[in-house]
Amino acid sequence: MKVGKSGFVACICFLLMYGSCLGRFVVEKNSLRVTSPDNLKDVYECAIGNFGVPQYGGTLTGAVLYPKSNQKACQSFDSSLKSKPAGGLPLFVLLDRGECYFTLKAWNAQNAGAAAILVADDRQEPLITMDMPEEENAHADYLQNITIPSALISMSLGNSIKKALNKGDMVNIKLDWTEALPHPDERVEYEFWTNSNDECGAKCDSQINFVKEFKGAAQILEKKGYTQFTPRYITWYCPEAFTLSKQCKSQCINHGRYCAPDPEQDFSKGYDGKDVVVQNLRQACFYKVANETGKPWLWWDYVTDFSIRCPMKDKKYTKECADEVIKSLGVDLKKIDECVGNTEANVDNSVLKAEQEAQIGKGSRGDVTILPTLVINSRQYRGKLAKQAVLKAICSGFEETTEPAVCLSDEIQTNECLDNNGGCWMDKTANITACRDTFRGKVCECPTVQGVKFVGDGYKHCEASGELRCEVNNGGCWKSTQLGRTYSACIDDHTKGCKCPPGFKGDGVKSCEDVNECKDKTACQCPSCKCKNTWGSYECTCSGNLLYMREHDTCISKDGKSEVSWGFVWVIILGLAVAGAAGYAFYTYRVRTYMDSEIRAIMAQYMPLDNQAEIEVHGTRGNV
Known part of the structure; x- marks a missing residue:
C-alpha cells in the first residue's frame, strides 16, 4: 500500500525515536x-x-x-x-x-x-x-x-x-470474537491514545466525533466504578545531534525530548508540532489534576469543549483559550500550569516521559503506532471508532455475569433468555428463572431471590436453600389453605428439601394428602371416644357427660368422675406430698446441725466453754 505524508512523517518520527520504522506492532x-x-x-x-x-x-x-x-x-x-x-x-x-x-x-x-x-x-x-x-x-x-x-x-x-x-x-x-479481548474481572481498564490536533483529516474528525458521542457512556461507567479510563498521548524525540535543526525546533519541546508532526506538514505556516505537544501535555495534566480530585471523567468534558471553542482553523488553538475552558470546569488552573512546567527548559517532563514509556508495548500489547488507538485490558482494539462498536468491545472486557446493565441493552446485544428461557430451569408459578443474560450469551445459573440462594444444576433443577428459604415460593414445597387453615411442607431452617407436616403424607413437593387418623386408628382409641377426621387433623368427642382430654387420649367426667381411678391419682399425689415433707425435714435438720457447729467454733475463739480447759498461750519477749 502507498504511504502518505502523515504516514511518512510518523515513520520518520519513529525512526528518530527507535532507530528504525519497525516498532513492535501486534496483529490482533x-x-x-x-x-x-x-x-x-x-x-x-x-x-x-x-x-x-x-x-x-x-x-x-x-x-x-x-x-x-x-x-x-x-x-x-x-x-x-x-x-x-x-x-x-x-x-x-x-x-x-x-x-x-x-x-x-x-x-x-x-x-x-x-x-x-x-x-x-x-x-x-x-x-x-x-x-x-x-x-x-x-x-x-x-x-x-x-x-x-x-x-x-x-x-x-x-x-x-x-x-x-x-x-x-x-x-x-x-x-x-469471544476471546479477542481479555475479560479477567469485574472492572475494565482502557486507554485512549489520542491527539489534540484537529487538522489531520478524516481520522481527526472521526476521533473528535467519537469523543463527543462516547462521553456520556464513558462518564457513567467511570462514575459507577465499572471502568478505569486513562487518556494517552504519543510523542517522539529528536536525536541529540539534530535538536538545533529547524525541524526539531518547530516540532519539539524541552530541547527535542518530546515531538509531534507539524499539523499542516509545512514548517513555515500555521501551527507547529510543538504547539500540538503543548496542548497534548495540557490535556494530560488536566486529567492528572482531575483524577487527583476524584473526578477523572471531567477529561471528556474538557476535550469536547476545547475542540469546539479552540479549533486550529479559527486560530484559537492557544493556552489562553484552553485556560478559559479549564476555568469553566472548575479545575485548579495553577496545578495544571505547574504540571505543564517550562516547555523551553532542558529538563524532562514527568508526564510526557511516562507517556513515552507507556507507548512501548509490554507483554502481548505491542507498541502503539496508530492514532487513534483504544487499548482495552491491555489489548489493542481494532475496528470502527464509534460509540456502539467501542461500547461493545468494552462490555466484552467484563468477567461474565459482572457486566453493567448498559451492556445488556437491546442496542448492544440480544437477550437469549427470551427464547424458551434459554433452555434453563424455570419456576413458572413464581416466575423465577435460572437463565441469566450476559454479554457473551446466556448462562444457566440458579438465582438468588430476596436473599435466598437457590442451588442446583441450573438446567433441570434449582431449589431454595438457607434460613429464609420458605419465604420465596415456599421453598418450592407444597402449600395449601382450606377453611382458613394453611399447611406447608417447607421447614424454615438451614435444611433443604420438603417434608409433609404432621397429619399429611406425600412427597412434600407436589402434594401432601390428608391422613385419616380415624381410619388408621391412630387417635381416639378410648372406649367412649368418637373420632371425626378433619383436613390435616382430627376431632374426638366422648359419649354422655364426658370430656375428652387430647393429650391423654381419654375421657373424663365433667363433675369429677372419670373412667380413670381417681383413688390411684390421689395415692400418687399423697405420696408426692409425704416425700416432699420428709425431704424438707431432713433438709432443716442438716442445716440446723451445720449452723450449730459453725457457731460453736466461732465462740470458742473468744471465750472458753464450760467443758473446755484453759489453753496456755506461749509467746516471745522482745529485747528491752
Missing part, C-alpha cells in the same frame, strides 16, 4: 472455525481489520461465497449477492487481496449484501492488520459507514476454501 486476531465441509473442519487464526465493527464478545456464523467476477471487489458489484445460495445463513464473501484498499473491498461487499468479508492473502507471510487508507486517499463519505466485520486469512486457507467451493461443497464458517 480472532478465531475462525470451519464447520463444513468435513475435510476443512478446524480452527484457524485470522487478523481483525482496523475498520468496520468486529463483534467483540460474540460470534457470527455464515456461508462463504467466492464471486465469479470482481474477486478483488475493487468495483461495485453489478447485482446484489444476497440472491446467491447461502443455506439460509448470513453471507461471508471471500475476496482476494490487492489492487485497492481493504476498506473499498469491504464497502463494495457490504453494499452487495455481505455480512462479513474474508480477504485471502496473496503471499505466504504472517498475518497483517488491514488498516484504513491514508488521509489524502480516504473517502470520508464511506469509511465511517462500514459496519460489517472483516478478517484477513492466510493464502493457504483461502486456496482451500476456493477449492472446496469449486467442487460444489458448502463452506460454513463461524467467526468467534
Whole structure:
C-alpha cells in the first residue's frame, strides 16, 4: 500500500525515536472455525481489520461465497449477492487481496449484501492488520459507514476454501470474537491514545466525533466504578545531534525530548508540532489534576469543549483559550500550569516521559503506532471508532455475569433468555428463572431471590436453600389453605428439601394428602371416644357427660368422675406430698446441725466453754 505524508512523517518520527520504522506492532486476531465441509473442519487464526465493527464478545456464523467476477471487489458489484445460495445463513464473501484498499473491498461487499468479508492473502507471510487508507486517499463519505466485520486469512486457507467451493461443497464458517479481548474481572481498564490536533483529516474528525458521542457512556461507567479510563498521548524525540535543526525546533519541546508532526506538514505556516505537544501535555495534566480530585471523567468534558471553542482553523488553538475552558470546569488552573512546567527548559517532563514509556508495548500489547488507538485490558482494539462498536468491545472486557446493565441493552446485544428461557430451569408459578443474560450469551445459573440462594444444576433443577428459604415460593414445597387453615411442607431452617407436616403424607413437593387418623386408628382409641377426621387433623368427642382430654387420649367426667381411678391419682399425689415433707425435714435438720457447729467454733475463739480447759498461750519477749 502507498504511504502518505502523515504516514511518512510518523515513520520518520519513529525512526528518530527507535532507530528504525519497525516498532513492535501486534496483529490482533480472532478465531475462525470451519464447520463444513468435513475435510476443512478446524480452527484457524485470522487478523481483525482496523475498520468496520468486529463483534467483540460474540460470534457470527455464515456461508462463504467466492464471486465469479470482481474477486478483488475493487468495483461495485453489478447485482446484489444476497440472491446467491447461502443455506439460509448470513453471507461471508471471500475476496482476494490487492489492487485497492481493504476498506473499498469491504464497502463494495457490504453494499452487495455481505455480512462479513474474508480477504485471502496473496503471499505466504504472517498475518497483517488491514488498516484504513491514508488521509489524502480516504473517502470520508464511506469509511465511517462500514459496519460489517472483516478478517484477513492466510493464502493457504483461502486456496482451500476456493477449492472446496469449486467442487460444489458448502463452506460454513463461524467467526468467534469471544476471546479477542481479555475479560479477567469485574472492572475494565482502557486507554485512549489520542491527539489534540484537529487538522489531520478524516481520522481527526472521526476521533473528535467519537469523543463527543462516547462521553456520556464513558462518564457513567467511570462514575459507577465499572471502568478505569486513562487518556494517552504519543510523542517522539529528536536525536541529540539534530535538536538545533529547524525541524526539531518547530516540532519539539524541552530541547527535542518530546515531538509531534507539524499539523499542516509545512514548517513555515500555521501551527507547529510543538504547539500540538503543548496542548497534548495540557490535556494530560488536566486529567492528572482531575483524577487527583476524584473526578477523572471531567477529561471528556474538557476535550469536547476545547475542540469546539479552540479549533486550529479559527486560530484559537492557544493556552489562553484552553485556560478559559479549564476555568469553566472548575479545575485548579495553577496545578495544571505547574504540571505543564517550562516547555523551553532542558529538563524532562514527568508526564510526557511516562507517556513515552507507556507507548512501548509490554507483554502481548505491542507498541502503539496508530492514532487513534483504544487499548482495552491491555489489548489493542481494532475496528470502527464509534460509540456502539467501542461500547461493545468494552462490555466484552467484563468477567461474565459482572457486566453493567448498559451492556445488556437491546442496542448492544440480544437477550437469549427470551427464547424458551434459554433452555434453563424455570419456576413458572413464581416466575423465577435460572437463565441469566450476559454479554457473551446466556448462562444457566440458579438465582438468588430476596436473599435466598437457590442451588442446583441450573438446567433441570434449582431449589431454595438457607434460613429464609420458605419465604420465596415456599421453598418450592407444597402449600395449601382450606377453611382458613394453611399447611406447608417447607421447614424454615438451614435444611433443604420438603417434608409433609404432621397429619399429611406425600412427597412434600407436589402434594401432601390428608391422613385419616380415624381410619388408621391412630387417635381416639378410648372406649367412649368418637373420632371425626378433619383436613390435616382430627376431632374426638366422648359419649354422655364426658370430656375428652387430647393429650391423654381419654375421657373424663365433667363433675369429677372419670373412667380413670381417681383413688390411684390421689395415692400418687399423697405420696408426692409425704416425700416432699420428709425431704424438707431432713433438709432443716442438716442445716440446723451445720449452723450449730459453725457457731460453736466461732465462740470458742473468744471465750472458753464450760467443758473446755484453759489453753496456755506461749509467746516471745522482745529485747528491752
